[in-house]
Amino acid sequence: MHETSAGREFPAPHGRILIVDADPGAREMLSRAVTGLGHTVCHAAEPGPAAIDVPGAARPDVALIGLAAGEQAGLAVQTGERIAKRFGVPLVYATETTDAESLDQAQRTDPHGYVLKAGDPRQLGLVIRAALRATVRKSSDGQEANPDDMAPRPEWNSAILEGLFDNMSDAVIVADARGRFVAVNAAARRLSGTYDPSNPEQWSQHFEVYEADGRTPFATEDLPLTAAIRGESTGDALLRLRPRHAGAGTEDLWLRASGYPLRDAGGRCLGGTVVLRDVTAGPAQSARAKRIEAELHERVQVLDAIIRSMGDGVVVADAQARFTLFNPSAERIVGIGMTDRPPDEWTDLYGVFYADGVTPVPTDQLPVVRAVQGETVEALQLFVRNSRVPDGVYISVNASPVRSESGVVVGGVAVFRDVTQRRMEQEALTQAFAHGRLEVIDTVLHNIGNAINSVATGVDTLNGWFQDNELMRRFGKLADLVAAHDHDWISWLEHDAQGRQIRPFLLALVRDLTGEHEKLVGTAARVRERVRHIVDIIRTQASFTNSTVERKLVDLRATIRDAVKVVQESLGQRGVTIEVDCARAPHQILVQESRFQQMLVNLLKNAMEATDERAARPEDAPGWRPRIRVLAYRGEQKNTLVIDVGDNGIGIDPSHFGSVFNAGYTTKQDGTGLGLHSAANFVIGSGGSIQPLSDGIGHGATLRVTLRLVEEPRPQRSLVGRSE
Incomplete structure (x- = not known):
């Protein structure tokens, strides 16, 4: 319930609101705000016939019209005039502009009030209630409603305006023709801090006003309130309010200021109003962003200079493994610069091999690709050979992923250097030691020596047998006996005791010869096997010396x-x-x-x-x-x-x-x-x-x-x- 200055109580009105705005998004926003205040949106349309030709069943109690700058403002005002003429309802303008021309056009339609389009819903609610109370609706039988059911208009409008004034989020200061402050709302008091905002002298004592550059003092005659008192409207001027000492604060305030003259019915200027919006956050953030951008640009320039002057090659790829950086040293080392070809073609394009110089590196093993996949590569040696580098170069590569602050891999970076000279020196050392073949040669010679020792032992055995052989001496004695008894051989064999031993002697000699023969054959076989083993070792070692x-x-x-x-x-x-x-x-x-x-x-x-x-x-x-x-x-x-x-x-x-x-x-x-x-x-x-x-x-x-x-x-x- 609401109470008037006379003490009467009456129910809070709820009405049907016609919403008109050229912007569909704004219509939707205003519709939600009106519905949230307990009213009914009877119709919503863009300016023009669609907003005027409303069916009788959708007759509005109040028309809420969106007002923008430029040509659209003219069409919105014309639509408002025709709605007021047809339905006889109050007009409320929801504005997002301080353009003087647009506001002057709207003022000619004698609107009931204004609200900010994106302002506090409470302000909108107060204005709509005031408009509804000012409406004289026809009753269902065609008679006018009893005037006693309506709130006394002067007192009600005064209460509405006072509530709207103090609940506005923007600071409002009203001055008379002599520049004395006659009204200051709550937002202006908050803006001024501990100082009385109704005293202009205190403002000048504690604050200085500058233009947006922060260096040029804002001329007093150009201040929006001063211009408004002269009868001039000022739209959306940007001011910087700077405290004169620490007691008034330490940081500049950035304000958007719009000034409007106050006129009586005869058009005489009675004073002026200035509306101030605190936009400090915007410029401060913009200034900070510019400083950060400048610092970042400087760092990027330094980093770019460092990368370009590095002797090592540096390449960077994004998360899709597309090159984004390829410094001059990288191009100098591998012979070919940055390409937009896919990674599947990099191995062939740049000619990337493992350090053996013949095994191509698969795409998924390329250092940059591995880095993009989240792997780290350390001191990997590769060989690069292409038409620009026909003799090839050995490179040592380190690569790592580039991660965002949240840890997500967003790319990869690889740093590599030409290690051809070092590699050549290592190969020279390796070649000096015959690619490690000294170890093999030592082994081969050792094994050949063992085999030769075995052969020598066998040969010594054969030589010893032939030079000093007991069986051969026994054969010699037998031959001597046979020669001595050549004339009585038969008689000697039959009757002489020594002759009768010849037969067992021969059998034993044959048996011993057979055993010696077997030993000789075995020794010869072992000698032959050792010789073949030596040949195999030499043949195998000969294959090792093949440098292909x-x-x-x-x-x-x-x-x-x-x-x-x-x-x-x-x-x-x-x-x-x-x-x-x-x-x-x-x-x-x-x-x-x-x-x-x-x-x-x-x-x-x-x-x-x-x-x-x-x-x-x-x-x-x-x-x-x-x-x-x-x-x-x-x-x-x-x-x-x-x-x-x-x-x-x-x-x-x-x-x-x-x-x-x-x-x-x-x-x-x-x-x-x-x-x-x-x-x-x-x-x-x-x-x-x-x-x-x-x-x-x-x-x-x-x-x-x-x-x-x-x-x-x-x-x-x-x-x-x-x-x-």
Whole structure:
């Protein structure tokens, strides 16, 4: 219930509201606001006939008309005039403009009031209630309603205007013709802080007014309120209110100010009104954004200069693996700059190979692609060769994902450097040691020496037999007796005691000759076997010295057997049992045969020498017998071969796992530390991996090699002569 100044109570009115606005979104917003206030939207339309030709059943009590600047304002005002003429209802303008021309047009329709289109719904409710109370509606029988049912208009309008004035979110100051403040609403009091906003002198004492640049003082005669008192309207001027001392605040206030003259019925200017909206947050945020943008731009410029001047190549890709940055050094190193071609074509375009120089890197293994997939790549060596870099370059690549603040991968970055010179130096060192073949040669010479010793022993046996043979002396004595009794041979054999011993002597001599013959045949066979073994070792080593890098299909089992054959003599002397299991491995593989065999020999020799070190500690396991096992099988990863060379030798301290493949690392007094280093170079250069496995000293070890299986390249069919 509402109470008038006379003390009468009357029910709060609820009415039917006609909403007119050119913007469908604004119509929807106003409709929700009106409905939320308990009223009914009888019709909603855009300015024009659709808003005027309302059916009688939808007759409104109040028309709420959206007012915008420009040509649309004219059409809205015309529509309002026709609605007022047809239905005789009050007009309320919901405005979003302070354009003086638009407001002047609206004022000619004698509206009941104005509200801000996006303002406080309470203001809208107060204005609509006032308009409804001012409406004299026809009763259902065609008679006018009793005037006593209506609130006394002067008192009611005064209460409505006062409520609207104090509930406005914008600050409003009204001054008379002499510039004295006659009305200040609550928002203006909040804006002024502890100072009396009705005293203009206090404003000037505590605040300075500047234009938007914050440096130019705003001329007093140009202030919106001053202009309004002169009878001029001012629309949406931007001011900066600066405190004169700390007591008035420390930060500038940004205000949007609109001034309107107050006129009497005769048009004489009685004073002016200024509406102030605090927009400090907007400019402050804009200024901060500009500062941040400037700082960011400066940092980007510095970062760009650093990246461009770096000697290392830097490439960046987005989450879709599209290049977004390719610095000059990157283009200089790989010969080709940034491309918009998809990653599937990068390997062929740039010519990216593993460090062996012949195995192409699959798309999903390219460092940038791996980084985009969330992986980190460290010190990966690759070989790049294309038409711009025909001799090729070796590069060392580090790559990592680029993540957002929430941890989502939004791209990847790769940094690489040209390590060709370093690689050449390493290869020169490796070549100086014959790619680790000194280890193999030492093994070969050792085994050949063992075989030659065996041959020499056999030859000495034969030589000794022929030079000083008891059977030959016995044959000589027999010949002498036969010659001495040539004239009485028969009688001597029959009657002489010595002659009668000839027969048993001959039988024993034949028996002894047969035994010696068997020994000689065995010795000769062993000599022949040793000689053949020497030939096999030399032939195998000759294949190792083949420097070609071409891959070919080889029989895996036969290749492992050949490697075992090289160290077989040494294994036999040590009593080492060796087992080879290739049941789960492919029959053939495409590989650089000589380097693959060399790697196997180095691993076998390492395993054999590990059993030597363990044999020197018999107290650890009295019943211990040396064993080596070679196990080859398909890896869990697609297209991989795993070869485990395990032994029950001395084992490896896990703290040394990271060093066992370094050049020069050895635990033997006479070791060179090149065998495992050479093996690791071949494996890693082929795109594979090698790792030591051991439970520690005294528990044996396994060296696990994982190689990528590469399919044999298929010959491309010529398209020449193909029929259409």
